[in-house]
Amino acid sequence: MIGIGTTFRSGEPSLLDILEKIHKGEKQLPDFQRGWVWDDNHIRSLIASVSMSYPIGAVMLMETGGEGVRFRPRTVEGVILDTEIEPQMLILDGQQRLTSLYLALHSLNAVPTRTDKGIDIKRYYYLDIEKCLDPDEDRFDAILSISEDRKITSDFGRKVDLDISSQELEFESGLFPLSIIFDPPKYSSWRRGYQRKFRHDDNKLDKFDEFESLIIQRFQQYRVPTIELLRDTPKEAVCQVFEKVNTGGVSLTVFELITATFAADDYNLRDDWRERKNRLYDYGPLKGVDSTDFLTSITLLSSYQRHKNTGSSVSCKRKDVLRLTLDEYKFNCDLLEEGMIKTARLLIREKIFDDKSIPYQTQLIPLSAICTILGDRFEDDAIKNKLLRWYWCGVLGELYGGANETRYALDIQDVLSWIEDSGNEPRTIRDANFNPLRLLSLQTRLSAAYKGLMVQLMKQGGLDFLNGDPIDLTLYFDRAVDIHHIFPKAYCQSQGYSKSHWNSIVNKAPLTARTNRIIGGKAPSIYIESIEKNHKIETERMDEIMKTHLINPAFLRADDFNAFFINRAAYILDLISNAMRKQVTGRDSEEIINAFGASLALS
Known part of the structure; x- marks a missing residue:
């Protein structure tokens, strides 16, 4: 060597x-x-x-x-x-x-x-002696693959083309068995x-x-x-x-490497995760949690515990996950599972009912670790409000979209210091900012802010157009609630409205599939009249329902898209400010007036 x-x-x-x-x-x-x-x-x-x-x-x-x-x-x-x-x-x-x-x-x-x-x-496998020595033969063709009975047949097994089932037959065929080489x-x-x-x-x-x-x-x-x-x-x-x-x-994957490491101490991590995953997946918001998320959360939790005991730095990067010990895993795995279930309960109360509605899957890692440490205290109103403010600043400030391990480490320290020791606001809250112009580019649910705003619209009380029911867990799944256009796509295209406006989040609301079918491609004035007539809804009640979606009924009844769009954009910015508990600045800037056609500052 x-x-x-x-x-x-x-x-x-x-x-x-x-x-x-x-x-x-x-x-x-x-x-x-x-x-x-x-x-x-x-x-x-x-x-x-x-x-x-x-x-x-x-x-x-x-x-x-x-x-x-x-x-x-x-x-x-x-x-x-x-x-x-x-x-x-x-x-x-x-x-x-x-x-x-x-x-x-x-x-x-x-x-x-x-x-x-x-x-x-x-x-x-056999070597064909003649073909191996023939320079014109492709060597691949000189390697024969023979079935277990050492015969090659054709005509559905009725004709034997080659039989080398004995050593004598191998000699006659000029085929050398590689298994004895x-x-x-x-x-x-x-x-x-x-x-x-x-x-x-x-x-x-x-x-x-x-x-x-x-x-x-x-x-x-x-x-x-x-x-x-x-x-x-x-x-x-x-x-x-x-x-x-x-x-x-x-x-x-990291999980496979840790699994192999733990197996050396006779601990079956794969079986442990399989059972744990089945329990976690009973909760809709946790259905996207994978084995690496769980290990990263445990690493973050363990690192924070060491930090509190020894003053060491907090880190949960890949190298830290790979250094996770079996003792640390055993000490924290059940605690973290309970912390994740607490996280799910918190999110469900926020109208995040399943994993497809979670703005940032990655943000569950620090949130779960924080809820684990807080234990039952996370139910305290003051603590819960702080936790939710941090969460929504991360979502609406779109701060969890890149490499996040450093932010995980900062957030678990900042948030717990803020909650437990009345420390400074976490950096995620201080860093969070929402540009009003962003409303125009929020066009699909691929964006965390898009998902987060839809959740906020459900949370603030949006009622179903047909039956006036609030969107709760049962309605969400039983009635197939999804995000649909208020001024329908076909109608907007026929009117020549800008796609950057009609396809943005400002023109969308969480509605049931049944409501969306009735809306179809009709003008708002037509489908609202149809809903009132066919479902026996009084005009005043219909107006109340539309207002729960931050819609001014007068603009919808008049099919006034531009007035509707500016008015609802302003209300959505108020919704964002309330969630983050920070002012959204620049609402009446020249840039915003040019993009929207008017100021978004509500008088």
Whole structure:
């Protein structure tokens, strides 16, 4: 081995040496590695490359026994050990290649693989001696894949095209079984049998000598470049290295790496999360929480606890999650689950009923950790109001849209200091700002502010146009409440109104699917009259219902889109100010007057 640095070394062991150590259990896989998935054609192509001494890429290994990283190992597919072996190395990259070669060249059993259409099959692999020596033959075609009964048939199995189910038939067909290539006794026995069979045929014997020299020896002398991470390589480095080299496999997540780490201490994180997720998903707002969110929240919680005890900095970046200990997880997992349920209850009271209505999924991470620490105190009115002010400033100020780990750490400290010690307002509140011009660009629910404003419109009391019911949890799901145009799209297009106006959030409201069907593409004056007539709603009551959506009834009844638009935009800005408890500035600026056609400052 040639020393390269302090974190890894490189080498070039023989393929035989690697496969032997896999067979003995000295080289295994970390538990986070996915199952072996290569199909039959991939295996044949790999064998063809080795048979011509072509490179098949470097293999990434990691020494075991280090203090920093401990993974539960598992044997490569096909390896059967009499007793449990502690491996010397773990295969980080090269699983598919090494498993394919082990199964095809070393295991002696049929290789469980699949066709290119995904059908499960079992195959033995053979070298066609004649084709391997023919320079005009594609080497891929010289690698035969034979079914478990060692026959190739046609006409739905009625005709046998090739039968090599005995060693004698292998000789006659000129097909060498790759499964014995690294088994000296079996290889020698097969070679002697072949020579006895053709002892009077010099051409056959010469061909085999040439085959042995040019093909067999390439397998036996083949060397595989390796990069070996030293046993003290940090966990985050292992994760990063794995993701960079494993471009042909499935990306390794933080959760999978932590799962493998905890498994070394006989703790099944995957099962724990599966059960915990089922309980959390009983609450609509939590249905988008994934395993990484949960681990990040626990890391944030643990880091804050250490901060309170030792004064250390608070952090929940990827490297911090990877350093989470099993003891920290066990101490906080049930507490955090309860904190998340408290978070869900808080959000449901705010009219956020499901995960698709949550403005920022990421903001649940600090909110859940904060609710965990507050415990039942989060129900106190003063505390709850502070918590909600911080939450809505984050949403309407659109402060959780980028890399958020630093903001998580600042918010958990700021918010709890503000609540518990009457400290300064959190930076998220101080940083939050809403530009009135933003109303025009809020066109779809992809925006957090768009979702947040729809929730605020429901929260402030919007009643259903048809039955006058407030939008609560039951109505939201039973009547399929969604966001719909007030001045219908078709009507606005027919009138030539600007899309930046009619498709903006100012012209939208949370309405039931039934109400939206009745509205159709009609002018507001027409559909309002139809609703009043067909559903026996008095004019005064209909006006009251429209006002709950911050709509001036007179403008709708007169089909006056421009007056409606300016008036409702002003009211929505008031709604934003109330949620953030901060003034929205610039409502009567020249820029706003040019964009909206008038000032948005209510007189």
